[in-house]
Amino acid sequence: xxxxxxxxxxxxxxxxxxxxxxxxxxxxxxxxxxxxxxxxxxxxxxxxxxxxxxxxxxxxxxxxxxxxxxxxxxxxxxxxxxxxxxxxxxxxxxxxxxxxxxxxxxxxxxxxxxxxxxxxxxxxxxxxxxxxxxxxxxxxxxxxxxxxxxxxxxxxxxxxxxxxxxxxxxxxxxxxxxxxxxxxxxxxxxxxxxxxxxxxxxxxxxxxxxxxxxxxxxxxxxxxxxxxxxxxxxxxxxxxxxxxxxxxxxxxxxxxxxxxxxxxxxxxxxxxxxxxxxxxxxxxxxxxxxxxxxxxxxxxxxxxxxxxxxxxxxxxxxxxxxxxxxxxxxxxxxxxxxxxxx
Numbered sequence: 001x002x003x004x005x006x007x008x009x010x011x012x013x014x015x016x017x018x019x020x021x022x023x024x025x026x027x028x029x030x031x032x033x034x035x036x037x038x039x040x041x042x043x044x045x046x047x048x049x050x051x052x053x054x055x056x057x058x059x060x061x062x063x064x065x066x067x068x069x070x071x072x073x074x075x076x077x078x079x080x081x082x083x084x085x086x087x088x089x090x091x092x093x094x095x096x097x098x099x100x101x102x103x104x105x106x107x108x109x110x111x112x113x114x115x116x117x118x119x120x121x122x123x124x125x126x127x128x129x130x131x132x133x134x135x136x137x138x139x140x141x142x143x144x145x146x147x148x149x150x151x152x153x154x155x156x157x158x159x160x161x162x163x164x165x166x167x168x169x170x171x172x173x174x175x176x177x178x179x180x181x182x183x184x185x186x187x188x189x190x191x192x193x194x195x196x197x198x199x200x201x202x203x204x205x206x207x208x209x210x211x212x213x214x215x216x217x218x219x220x221x222x223x224x225x226x227x228x229x230x231x232x233x234x235x236x237x238x239x240x241x242x243x244x245x246x247x248x249x250x251x252x253x254x255x256x257x258x259x260x261x262x263x264x265x266x267x268x269x270x271x272x273x274x275x276x277x278x279x280x281x282x283x284x285x286x287x288x289x290x291x292x293x294x295x296x297x298x299x300x301x302x303x304x305x306x307x308x309x310x311x312x313x314x315x316x317x318x319x320x321x322x323x324x325x326x327x328x329x330x331x332x333x334x335x336x337x338x339x340x341x342x
Contacts, residue, residue, distance in 0.1 A: 025091040027061040031071035032097035039126040039179040040096045046187035053202045066109050085112040089119035101128025102295040110136040127179030134158045143171040147179045148219045153295040168215040178219050185213045233258035234268045245288050248308045286322045293327045294334050300327050
């Protein structure tokens with residue numbers, strides 16, 4: 001008996017949780033070129049481990065891509081795909097996408113996603129995959145999440161969707177995760193709900209995943225860790241600033257949020273953030289604007305409005321001062337690079 005076999009014998013109690021007549025669930029991974037290898041691996045390895053610990057095939061999977069052949073991840077590692085999108089139905093469909101999800105509009109793929117949902121598949125997305133589910137019309141009145149870097153662009157395109165900044169969301173047949181390591185937590189919840197707590201815990205322990213996170217945990221580190229900020233009032237002000245980029249708050253309003261005077265708030269910013277309040281707020285707004293310029297087809301006027309600028313000319317001047325080129329040139333250069341790497 002091998003060392004791995006011995007390790008799985010120790011997980012024997014998990015095997016007793018699986019009903020003998022359970023049929024293997026069919027899982028389709030739709031890989032959009034440029035997808036995150038990390039997010040994909042955490043999901044598929046969870047299913048592989050569930051099969052191994054259970055001692056039978058609970059899940060079987062196929063890899064699909066918009067074109068036959070293979071799909072390259074963002075790290076250029078290629079995954080061989082099983083074929084073109086076909087009419088066969090699946091129990092689960094997971095869309096794996098990163099930056100490319102923001103501009104992906106292949107009508108054939110979107111129609112296939114709708115057909116799978118109509119056949120009763122549970123539809124999932126990782127990272128930027130939520131864009132495809134939304135464009136397929138599958139997210140109305142659903143609670144969803146996606147990576148924080150894509151959230152602004154997503155909200156601009158789909159204001160009617162209930163977007164949360166959580167690790168993962170499971171709302172009926174719709175399952176979305178923010179990407180990164182969060183699919184590992186989402187798959188724990190999916191396996192637990194179908195096959196029981198014991199098997200889900202066995203999968204998590206096999207991957208040394210000892211801190212199983214609930215879906216509502218935040219995607220980003222706290223300001224204390226991210227920026228070294230420790231003043232409670234300053235933290236409240238920073239949180240409100242991140243949430244109010246379209247309609248920036250005044251210094252007086254932020255001071256009220258922080259519970260300090262405007263002068264004290266200015267001192268706190270210089271001491272703990274390293275920038276004046278106004279400079280930091282402008283930096284935040286321009287970083288959001290950069291995401292919208294590169295990830296969406298919004299006009300520059302729409303981007304300006306979405307990030308709190310009164311005019312496109314003021315926005316363009318501020319953008320150039322921050323990033324070294326105007327937003328129009330930045331977008332054009334980005335599109336050329338994408339075409340060149342396609």
